[in-house]
Amino acid sequence: MASTGLPIGGGSTEPGSTATGLRLLEGVGRQTDYWATLWRRTWRGVVASSFLTPFLYVLAMGVLLGGFVDAGAATLEGASSYLAFVAPGLIAAHAMQTAVAETTYPVMGMIKWQRTYEGMLATPLEPRHVVGAHLSSVVLHLAATCAVYGLVMVPFGVYQSWWGPFAAFASQVLVGVAFATWVYGLSTRLHSEQAFGLIFRLGVFPLFLFSGAFFPVANLGEVGAWLARLTPLWHGVNLSRMFALDNVTWWVAAVNTAVLVALIVSGWFWSVSGLAKRMER
Amino acid sequence: MTDSMIRARGLRKTFDKGASPFEAVRGIDLDVRKGEAFGFLGPNGAGKSSTMRMIAAVSPVSGGELRILGMDPAADGPAIRARLGVCPQEDNLDIELSVFDNLYIYGRYFGLPRDVVRERARELLDFVQLAEKATAKVDELSGGMKRRLSIARSLVNRPELLLLDEPTTGLDPQARHLLWDQLFRLKQAGVTLVLTTHYMDEAEQLCDRLVVMDKGVIVAEGAPHDLIREHSTREVTELRFGVGEHAALAEKVTDLGERVEALPDRLLVYSADGEEVLAKVHERGLEPLASLVRRSTLEDVFLHLTGRTLVD
Numbered sequence: 001m002a003s004t005g006l007p008i009g010g011g012s013t014e015p016g017s018t019a020t021g022l023r024l025l026e027g028v029g030r031q032t033d034y035w036a037t038l039w040r041r042t043w044r045g046v047v048a049s050s051f052l053t054p055f056l057y058v059l060a061m062g063v064l065l066g067g068f069v070d071a072g073a074a075t076l077e078g079a080s081s082y083l084a085f086v087a088p089g090l091i092a093a094h095a096m097q098t099a100v101a102e103t104t105y106p107v108m109g110m111i112k113w114q115r116t117y118e119g120m121l122a123t124p125l126e127p128r129h130v131v132g133a134h135l136s137s138v139v140l141h142l143a144a145t146c147a148v149y150g151l152v153m154v155p156f157g158v159y160q161s162w163w164g165p166f167a168a169f170a171s172q173v174l175v176g177v178a179f180a181t182w183v184y185g186l187s188t189r190l191h192s193e194q195a196f197g198l199i200f201r202l203g204v205f206p207l208f209l210f211s212g213a214f215f216p217v218a219n220l221g222e223v224g225a226w227l228a229r230l231t232p233l234w235h236g237v238n239l240s241r242m243f244a245l246d247n248v249t250w251w252v253a254a255v256n257t258a259v260l261v262a263l264i265v266s267g268w269f270w271s272v273s274g275l276a277k278r279m280e281r
Numbered sequence: 282m283t284d285s286m287i288r289a290r291g292l293r294k295t296f297d298k299g300a301s302p303f304e305a306v307r308g309i310d311l312d313v314r315k316g317e318a319f320g321f322l323g324p325n326g327a328g329k330s331s332t333m334r335m336i337a338a339v340s341p342v343s344g345g346e347l348r349i350l351g352m353d354p355a356a357d358g359p360a361i362r363a364r365l366g367v368c369p370q371e372d373n374l375d376i377e378l379s380v381f382d383n384l385y386i387y388g389r390y391f392g393l394p395r396d397v398v399r400e401r402a403r404e405l406l407d408f409v410q411l412a413e414k415a416t417a418k419v420d421e422l423s424g425g426m427k428r429r430l431s432i433a434r435s436l437v438n439r440p441e442l443l444l445l446d447e448p449t450t451g452l453d454p455q456a457r458h459l460l461w462d463q464l465f466r467l468k469q470a471g472v473t474l475v476l477t478t479h480y481m482d483e484a485e486q487l488c489d490r491l492v493v494m495d496k497g498v499i500v501a502e503g504a505p506h507d508l509i510r511e512h513s514t515r516e517v518t519e520l521r522f523g524v525g526e527h528a529a530l531a532e533k534v535t536d537l538g539e540r541v542e543a544l545p546d547r548l549l550v551y552s553a554d555g556e557e558v559l560a561k562v563h564e565r566g567l568e569p570l571a572s573l574v575r576r577s578t579l580e581d582v583f584l585h586l587t588g589r590t591l592v593d
Contacts, residue, residue, distance in 0.1 A: 022392075030391075033395075034386045038377065116373065118373045119374075119434075125359075125390055126358070280339065280341055281296075
């Protein structure tokens with residue numbers, strides 16, 4: 001075969017080719033060059049928009065709107081100003097929006113329009129590897145966005161302890177990942193992008209407004225407050241705010257974290273099963 | 282090591298479409314051996330692509346038995362796919378990446394070391410004559426170039442078995458011939474080729490052996506020239522009359538050949554000597570608007586076996 005001079009044939013066993021079922025990390029690792037190539041082109045835009053969005057939000061909501069809010073720590077869940085109250089919640093809500101944006105159209109595109117996944121799954125890679133690599137890229141995006149957003153908040157005196165920003169950052173990424181896994185799984189089950197409009201209008205937007213990012217959920221009345229506390233975003237908002245303000249009720253923080261982790265674990269299986277079912281035809 | 286690349290017995294594929302499941306492949310037997318160029322010929326909807334997806338170990342088998350490279354796709358999918366090359370019907374190249382990166386990144390999915398895959402990408406771009414386009418975006422390539430890049434990509438893991446689903450559909454004649462040349466060279470180099478096509482000339486050019494599929498079953502199997510000899514005559518006389526006249530005129534020429542087929546746009550008279558048939562047609566005072574004498578092809582085999590043309 002080699003005598004033909006063609007770069008083909010041979011039937012040699014490639015590294016990993018005898019392994020039935022690559023380990024998760026190995027399969028994800030094989031896609032790092034792909035995602036790194038995409039990142040090299042987009043990271044500047046991600047970072048730039050991550051600076052701009054918080055500036056606009058903090059200016060509009062924290063400074064201009066907050067200037068009219070005459071409330072103290074007792075009514076603002078321990079925050080000394082409306083700006084300090086709203087900022088940690090805004091970052092958590094922004095993480096949700098970023099996660100949803102990254103797991104709707106891009107996922108459908110890779111299934112249906114560019115059919116990137118079809119090419120990936122014709123190799124030894126399996127759906128769990130493909131989902132793992134895509135979600136890892138979303139986590140990176142969330143981390144970059146939340147880190148920049150959080151840094152922008154530092155000069156505004158939002159944080160009350162040295163460790164608060166780090167813990168708040170972790171909780172913001174956590175809530176973002178919870179949304180990413182569930183929306184990813186949903187996107188693998190949708191056949192038309194029309195449904196994304198509904199997700200944004202009936203899911204993301206009401207959550208954004210009523211999950212405690214802009215006002216204490218206690219303002220919603222007893223029933224309303226409990227309904228708000230059932231939403232995934234509230235757990236992220238609450239956790240982010242408690243850490244930022246150094247006003248942590250630990251058992252509540254444990255519940256918030258457990259809920260988000262449970263959502264991530266279940267969302268992972270929902271995503272992998274969704275992609276596997278969708279691609280097997 | 283076994284020489285059997287593909288072995289199927291009673292292979293089935295069923296799709297659940299609500300209350301009425303659709304059976305795309307209805308129990309087929311296949312044996313493809315190492316080094317063979319094997320084809321699935323049939324019209325759209327015959328079950329070729331469904332069969333190819335099962336062979337590619339991406340679509341679960343609904344029934345029967347399938348072994349690829351001696352392995353069970355249900356249990357050994359990743360190990361099978363590591364040794365296959367797949368060129369899908371519609372290109373799924375990454376349009377956001379350069380030509381070179383498409384090969385490089387795909388090679389990485391197989392776990393190939395970076396320096397190895399870089400070297401292979403360069404060799405493959407030479408092979409498919411796209412070396413000067415290495416840094417171009419995929420969007421800038423013509424349809425034929427994209428197909429060649431798809432084929433190059435499917436070769437990046439040096440597969441033992443190359444699956445090509447409708448490799449030249451939608452290409453202009455020049456691009457088709459260039460692609461055929463490259464596939465022929467792969468075949469000569471010993472790569473086992475399995476392709477689907479609804480072009481009879483493609484099947485005749487490339488395949489050592491083929492199966493004719495229709496409605497999910499195999500209706501004939503053999504080497505192209507054997508199939509023609511078995512299911513058709515040596516020559517065919519095509520007669521084109523006015524629109525709507527063909528069915529009525531068929532009766533007037535039915536005794537001139539072994540068989541006559543009346544299509545909406547022409548009459549086909551099957552015989553050993555086409556010119557003689559044409560002379561007799563003129564003797565009978567029939568004046569076709571156009572006529573043609575040619576050798577029988579796989580299209581005629583298909584028409585004879587199914588009563589339909591390949592491209593409906």
